[in-house]
Each structure stands twice: as structure tokens, then as C-alpha cells.
Amino acid sequence: MTEVPPRLPPRDSGDAWVEGPDGRRYWGRYGAAGLLVHDEGAGILLQHRAEWSHFGGTWGLPGGARHEGETAVAGAIREAGEEAGVPADALQIAVTSTLDLGYWSYVTVLARTTRFFEPSIGDAESLELRWVPVEEVDGLPLHPGFGSAWPLLRGRLDERIRVVVDAANVVGSRPDGWWKDRRGANEALLARISRLNATGVASSEFGAAAGRSWPAFTVVVEGQARDAAVPVPEAGSLVPALDVVRAAGSGDDTIVDSVVDLVRAGPPATTIVVTADRALARRVEEFGAEVRGPGWLLTLLDGLPGGPPDGLPGA
Template identity: 55%
Template structure:
């Protein structure tokens, strides 16, 4: 692998190098990829308008094609942060207006490209905020193939499109998870639940490996629903986690929530090592993972 600036005769990038990542990676076969530390882009999905695409300017690599807002990662920058930063720089996408759903990574050893698929949770209008775009447009999912796509995006689009209907959710049996570790939780059930919620919130922010959820791609950011019962219901709310404070038995609340999510089309995983509860969850369309599965990821 070698690192090079734009090739002789290639129109320069108008803004010039802004960080050490703004350089071409040249593979052994001569293939060239933009981004010394890899690159990332955002596939923003709006339920009404479709997906946000960028019409690339003529002087860019594979110019006059349509692709995702994105670009070179900074050194040490996560793929998610890079995708959100680049989409803000190129299309004015507010990070607060989207919620990450999954990350798909093309890893070529010498270079990688990460696609962050994110759901629009607050409608916004894209804004051309640098010279790299002819235009920005919301394109209905069924119409994307009608556009002249950047070759790399054209290759990845069928897989990405197949994942758009998939929306995973994880329901946590907090009593079962907390009770699996003899750390004195019985002296302060609300405090023990609060500690678990903090750990789950950190996991939710960082994402779950796709294989652990039985899904394609690399990392998913599922909805997390944590069911509390008894004294644990006094635990405080935690951002990013949907708390279910069971009015009665926690098992019934878990089954009800799993049924509700499955009926809404979610791919539901319930975390519990209670065999009888697991059978009830399976009967309403959910999958089950043991407490150890979650503990290994916290």
C-alpha cells in the first residue's frame, strides 16, 4: 500500500487536504481509494421521502454519478463519527436528526469503506455545503436503481436495500441479568438495576455485532427495552433505553413487549436464562439469548 496525493492531471480537490487522511491509497494492483484511514458515508433513510443521495461533481472520482454523502476518515475517528461528520459537511445533515441503525463495512485490507445506515427521526432538508455536489436529493427506495450510481455504491446497494426493512430490538430481563452475578444486588435492587442500565446504554451506543443478532452486515444499533420489576422499578431513566416498569410479574411484561415488537415487524431478541420464559417468548415470535450472551458484550 502506498499513500499518494491526487494523480497528475487529475483536477485538485477545491478545498485541498484538510487532515492527514485526505490522500489516495494505492493498492498493489494499482487500484486507488480515497482516504488514508479509510472512508465512511451515511445512508439516511426517511420513511416518507426515501434515501438521501448526492450527485457528485464532474471533477470527483467517478464524477457525475450518484452516491452517499461521505469521505475520508480522520486518524483515530470511528466509522460512525466519520459518516456523521462527512454528511454534515457535505449535505448539512444534523447528527441529532438521525438515529444509527446499522454499520456495513467493506474491508479490502489496504482500505475500508463503512456505510452507516441511519433512520431520520427529525425531518430536515439537505444543504449543499461544499463544492463536491451538483445536487442533493431524497430518492424513493424503488427509484435508486434508475440513477447512474457510483460503481461502489451500485455494488453495495442490493445488500443495503435488503436490510432496510430489518429493525432489531432487544428486550432485557433485568431481574434475570442482575441476579446472575452475586454482587449484593439484593441489598439495593434499584441501584443494581441502575448499574445494569448504565452498562446497557453504553452497549447500545457502541452497537452489537451482527452475528450475535443473527443478522447480516457488521454492527447493529438495536432498540433496547429493559424490563424492571419490584423494587428495581425505582431505578432512574437512562437516555437511549426504553424502560418498562412492570406493574405485576416481570415475565408477563416481557412477553407483552416481545409480542408488541414482533407484531410491529421488529426482529426481537429477549435476553433471559429462564427456560419457561424463553418458551413463551418464542411462541410470540421472538428469539432468545441467555444472560451470558449479554454479559459477554457489556
């Protein structure tokens, strides 16, 4: 075992203890984050913590203190790369789960692998790194924080949400001049959904605990808007790509077909269709989809930084 002094000099302004009102200390001046990587075949990636570390000898997640101004997702991925050699390009972010004490917070970032990889020890904080089958995790001596959160986290491993958007119906729900430029109005909607796709949605919108969720968005465009341009995702994006389906004929039929394809393709997921069309709602509900009105999606979009747009092209 590599011996490391228990008090290492700070490497970043965030590397410091925070003391709570009850005297308990938590690592990370700006909070901390950990990465829960789930591979369908191998299980989850766990770190056997070095004996000199806090709760040394236990098993937990690679992670650590966040830097000043760093998001939880960025911090978790950076720490996992440094400690465990986790390649960011092998991950897709699914959900985050937040423990917020008011004066300190810890965010668990749950990511699914897009390809298998072998972890590698990158510093002295790990005795071992191991893929552990989900059903075997409880048999290990777990870090107390991870152990208390594991039942909730385990329940979210299979959480998958798909949102199918009836673009024509959503655009038409606001009398803001969309009829002057149908394609432009749809492109504006796609740009806003793309931003929402990048930032995620509060998990409470789907009945889950504190944190954020990244649904897989499918947007169906039709008619004069069928050739609407799709926003180009940022390089290295770790969220599901925005899927735009261009209806050759009936938009409603295409939406139903999209729902059927998603249900058949699996894995099991919550499927939400955004529309105010009652006939369409009845059709997709027959396949187990939940229906929410355009107002639900528009409220989420209006809550993005910058708020609702002042106007649409051509308005």
C-alpha cells in the first residue's frame, strides 16, 4: 500500500474542509461530486479507498471536491478521470442526485457507458478499482455516505425517460406570429429544446428525488417545417442526441409510429408525448404513453437562462 500523509497541501481552492453546525466536516469548499458509472454487463465502477483517506478501506465512488464555478457534472467527470482513468467519451449522463445540507452539497452523477472500458488507478487515493455487479454491492463495506444513498441510487439505475414532442402543436399553442414563418418557428423551438436537452430537467418533474434527469427527446416536425434545421450539438456532448423526425405525411401518424418504435426497441422507459391534440393523446395512450400539454414543455423552456424568446423569425 502506498503511504501518503493524511494532510495533503491543497491543489485547488476547493480542496478544503467545510464544518457544519454540529461539528461534522465535509470535503470540498464548493461542495463535492462523485461519478456512478453503470455498465449493463459489468455493473458499477467502485473505488476501494486508501487507508489514509477519509473512511479509508471502504468502497465508494470516484469523485471529490468541486472547483470554484465548476458544475457537478464537470467535477464528477474530472475527478473520475483523474482517479480512475474514466474516459469521458465512453459516458452518457442519465441523472444526478443531490444531497444538499444548505452549507455543503454532494451530487452523485449517474452515467451509463456507451462502450466498456477498464479503469486505471491514477493517484494514491485508491487501493483498487473494480466493476461490481449491482447485486453484489451491498456485500462490500461501503463508505457511509454512499451506503446510505445506495438504495435510492440503485432504484434510479434503470430510470429512462423519453419525451416525444408534437412540434406543430407546441408551436401553435402560442399566438406569437409563428404562422408568418412556420419553419423559423420550428427551428426556434428545436434550438430551445436542444438547450433543455443539454441542461437536463429537474427530476421532480418525473416524480423522482432531488437532482436532474436527461430524457431522450424526439421532436416530430411536419408540413412547411419539415426541412427545419437541427441544432448541432456541442463537441464532446455527454447527453442523448436530439432526435428530429421529419413526417413525410401525417404528423399524428408519425408520432404514433415513433412511440410504437420506442416501446418496441426498449429498454423499458417512461414515454411522455407532448401535445394538446386529444385524438392523438388517445392513440398514444393505448401504447402506454403519458400525455402532457404544450404548457408543460414551454414552462421548462421559459425557465432556461435567458427566458422566453422576444419573438420568432419573421414575426
